[in-house]
Amino acid sequence: xxxxxENLVHIYDKGMPTEQLALDNISFTADDGQMIGIIGHTGSxxxxxxxxxNGLLKPESGRxxxxxxxxTQPGVSMVQIxxxxxxxxQYPEYQLFEETAAKDVAFGxxxxxxxxxxxxxxxxxxxxxxxxxxxxxxxRSPFELSGGQKRRVAIAGVVAMRPEVLILDxxxxxxxxxxxxxxxxxxxxxxxxxxxxxxxxxxxxADIARLCDKVVVIDSGKLVTAGTPxxxxxxxxxxxxxxxxxxxxTQFTETLREKGIDIEDTILDTDKAAQQIAAYLQRKAK
Amino acid sequence: xxxxxxxxxxxxxxxxxHRLDPRVKIIATLLFIIELFIVDNFxxxxxxxxxxxxxxxVSGVPLGYIVRGLxxxxxxxxxxxxxxxxxxxxxxxxxxxxxxxxxxxxRTAVFMAIRLILLIIGSSMLxxxxxxxxxxxxxxxxxxxxxxxxxPAHEIAMMMTIALRFIPTLLEETDKIMKAQQARGADFExxxxxHRAKSLIPIxxxxxxxxxxxxxxxxxxxxxxxxxxxxxxxxxxxxxxxxRDYVAFLLLALFLAxxxxxxxxx
Numbered sequence: 394x395x396x397x398x399e400n401l402v403h404i405y406d407k408g409m410p411t412e413q414l415a416l417d418n419i420s421f422t423a424d425d426g427q428m429i430g431i432i433g434h435t436g437s438x439x440x441x442x443x444x445x446x447n448g449l450l451k452p453e454s455g456r457x458x459x460x461x462x463x464x465t466q467p468g469v470s471m472v473q474i475x476x477x478x479x480x481x482x483q484y485p486e487y488q489l490f491e492e493t494a495a496k497d498v499a500f501g502x503x504x505x506x507x508x509x510x511x512x513x514x515x516x517x518x519x520x521x522x523x524x525x526x527x528x529x530x531x532x533r534s535p536f537e538l539s540g541g542q543k544r545r546v547a548i549a550g551v552v553a554m555r556p557e558v559l560i561l562d563x564x565x566x567x568x569x570x571x572x573x574x575x576x577x578x579x580x581x582x583x584x585x586x587x588x589x590x591x592x593x594x595x596x597x598x599a600d601i602a603r604l605c606d607k608v609v610v611i612d613s614g615k616l617v618t619a620g621t622p623x624x625x626x627x628x629x630x631x632x633x634x635x636x637x638x639x640x641x642x643t644q645f646t647e648t649l650r651e652k653g654i655d656i657e658d659t660i661l662d663t664d665k666a667a668q669q670i671a672a673y674l675q676r677k678a679k
Numbered sequence: 680x681x682x683x684x685x686x687x688x689x690x691x692x693x694x695x696x697h698r699l700d701p702r703v704k705i706i707a708t709l710l711f712i713i714e715l716f717i718v719d720n721f722x723x724x725x726x727x728x729x730x731x732x733x734x735x736x737v738s739g740v741p742l743g744y745i746v747r748g749l750x751x752x753x754x755x756x757x758x759x760x761x762x763x764x765x766x767x768x769x770x771x772x773x774x775x776x777x778x779x780x781x782x783x784x785x786r787t788a789v790f791m792a793i794r795l796i797l798l799i800i801g802s803s804m805l806x807x808x809x810x811x812x813x814x815x816x817x818x819x820x821x822x823x824x825x826x827x828x829x830x831p832a833h834e835i836a837m838m839m840t841i842a843l844r845f846i847p848t849l850l851e852e853t854d855k856i857m858k859a860q861q862a863r864g865a866d867f868e869x870x871x872x873x874h875r876a877k878s879l880i881p882i883x884x885x886x887x888x889x890x891x892x893x894x895x896x897x898x899x900x901x902x903x904x905x906x907x908x909x910x911x912x913x914x915x916x917x918x919x920x921x922x923r924d925y926v927a928f929l930l931l932a933l934f935l936a937x938x939x940x941x942x943x944x945x
Contacts, residue, residue, distance in 0.1 A: 449858050472864065480862040488859040490884035500881065504864030536888070550863060 394460050394477075394557045396423040396446070396590060401455035403441055403614075415441045416452070417614040423558075423607065428584055429592045430605035430622075434636050438614040439594050440483070443560050446592070447478040459558065476505060479556030483563050485547035486540070494538065494546045495520070495531035501554040519553035520546070522586065524579045541572030545579065552583060559583065560592040565600070577604070598640040602626060602661040610635065627659040642666050688748075688847070690807040696738040697808045700924045701817030707931050708805040714938045715794055715801070723941050724793050730934055731801055738808050748803050749796065756792055763788035811843035820918060833908060841897070849890065856885045 403416040415438050423429045433439050444450040445457060448464055448471050457464050464474050482488070491497035495516050502512045520527045523545040530538070535546050548564065564580060565573040577600055584591040595601050601608055601622065608625040610617040612635035618625055626632070626639055629647070639647065646660045646669070655676075656669040696704075711727070718724060735742065749756075769783030806814065819836035826832050857867065860881045867878050 444858065447862055449861060471861075472866075475862060475864050482855065482859045482862065485859065487889060488856055488863075488881075488885050490881045500860075500865075501863040504866065554864065 394425050394590060396558060397456075397458040398422070398442075398446075399456045399458070401442070401445060401457065402453045403438075403445065403450060404453050405441075407453070415614050416445070419455070419611070419614075419616050421609050421616065421619050423590050423592065425590065426588050427590055427606045428604055429590065430601040430608045431592060431594045431611065432596070432598070432601055432608060432637060433611035433617075437611045437635075439611055440562060441614075442611065443480060443562055443592070443594065446558070446560060447480045448474040449480070472505070475556075476554065477556060478558045478560065479551040479554050481548050481551045481559070481561045481564060483566055485551075485564075486535075486543035488550075489535040489543060489547055492534060493532050494535045495527075497535050497546060498549045498553050501550050505554060515553045515555065516549075519549040522552055522579075522583055523549045524575065524582070525549070541568060541575060544568065544572070544576060548576075548579070555587075556589070558590045558592065559587070560594075562594045563596065564593070565595070565597065580604075598626075598638055599642065602640040602643070610637065612636075622661055623659055626661060629659075646670075688806065689810055690740045690744065692739050692808065694737055694739045694808070695923060696734060696804075698923070699808075699927055700918060700920055701809050701813045702821055702918065703920070703924045703927050703931075704805055704809055705814070705817050705821060707927065708802055710931060710935060711801045712798060714935065715797055717942055718794075718938065719942060720945050721790070721793075722945055723938060724790075724797065726934075726937055726941060727797055727801075728793075731797060731804070734804060735800075738804065740804075740807050745800055745803065745807070749799060752795070752799055756795055759795065760788045760792050763791055806843075811840060815840040815843070816914070816916075816918065833912070845893065848893065849886070852889050853882065853886055856882050856889075 399420050401416050401419040402414075405411070405413045405415050419438075419442060431439050431442065441450065445452055446459075448469075452465055455465070459474070459477060462469060462473075489497050491500065498516045498519055499512050502515050507515070516531075517527050520530060525542065525545055530542070530546070535543060538546065544564070548561070552559065561580060565576050568576060580591065580593065581604060593601070593605065605622055607620065608622050609619045610625060610632070617631060617635055618628055626643055629639065632639065638644065640661060642663050643659060643661060646656060646666050647658070649656060649670070650658065654670075654673055656673055657665075660666045660669060711731075714723075714727060718727065735745065764780055764784045764787075765778055767781055767784035767787055769781035771779050771781055772785065773780045809817075815836040818839060819832050822830055822832035822835060861867070865878060865881055867875065867882075869875075870878070
């Protein structure tokens, strides 16, 4: 399973005075088992891009090839696409509506037309996969759960459809630090267990640097750069120009380098930063 | 599809129509509506239509945008049209079993359809060319004489302001929820009527939850700023009638006179 996005263009309100070029010639690829990070400023076109990936929006031109299907072709069944691509929107807990958490998670699988047993099995699996206790939560109303739990139930609702590609639009927005960590660990766990492509949109550069195999940077609907976290975050000037920051640890080590402390450039994790600084101090002590 | 609803939306502009005092525009709209019900022949509609056309042309709102606003009422239009066409007795033009079309029926059907269309376009011109805030300010001022008999003018105006303010917010919310449920495989477009009605539940429940949440946040924000109703509130922009408003009144009086004379003569 792979995703190829080729020269994607999207225009909102075409022919209206409010016409707006939302995506301008976006191309990138994602391969099996990869975790892809998409970063960009608010209004850069990230959400528009995501909605194309599962057929909610149709592009003006360009192609999106998932596996061996070009989903921009007319006549491709939307049900088929949504079976393959699971999209978790921002603040997904606002889409909860059923009487019980289990029923809500079952909504997606039910729409796929699966059998009763299959649905039950998937619901149980998905709820446990997002780190909740199935027995404890299944009969509770989704509205009486805590914020973090609601979000997990909502994500489980998409995971239960067993998509081959899981897309999450800022899954940790508005959560407290603990819930933030928990949800990310959960995303990592789901990604590892299913071995599928996961696409993660986030404003948190530390998360992106730590989790993703590949980072795509978008600004005003244009692709700025794409590559490994190291490749992307070493283009500091370009990132600054589009209003994006480096991960905190990288900011720290880059400041040290500016002060003339001789350590490696673009360090993306704290352990490595600590090692480098320790090594520098030892060198200096000698 | 949900974004096509233009009734009650404001179309930004800086035409004379936009700049008129909201009170003038409200009164004009009310008179226009009353006239539509006085008129009993096609000539009167022609006059009203031409006047409305001039207003639209002056306002600079694209005609296509206004016509799109008619989409949601097409069903009501078709319904009244068919009902009128078949239900009224008279000279029979065409008959099939118990269904018959009469000249009178056809005339009434067309007549009512024109009246409805003019009514909708006329009243949507008011909201298209008036900022919601000045619209409710206007209503408040027009209602304020009735405060003596206990009409809560300020509260009514406030409620309308809030309702108008949140139409786009709730539309956006609906759009988001629909997309989220579609991403979970929900299908709103196909299936029987009952199936489709049922498929609305996954939209309506979250929408109501959101609406209550928004209302609560708003109430909290208003209380935090010590809002306590209309007593002794002053405003930043006092409404004052200007030259163009008096001209508008004159034109309105002229229009009224023409319609009345027309319906007496014909």
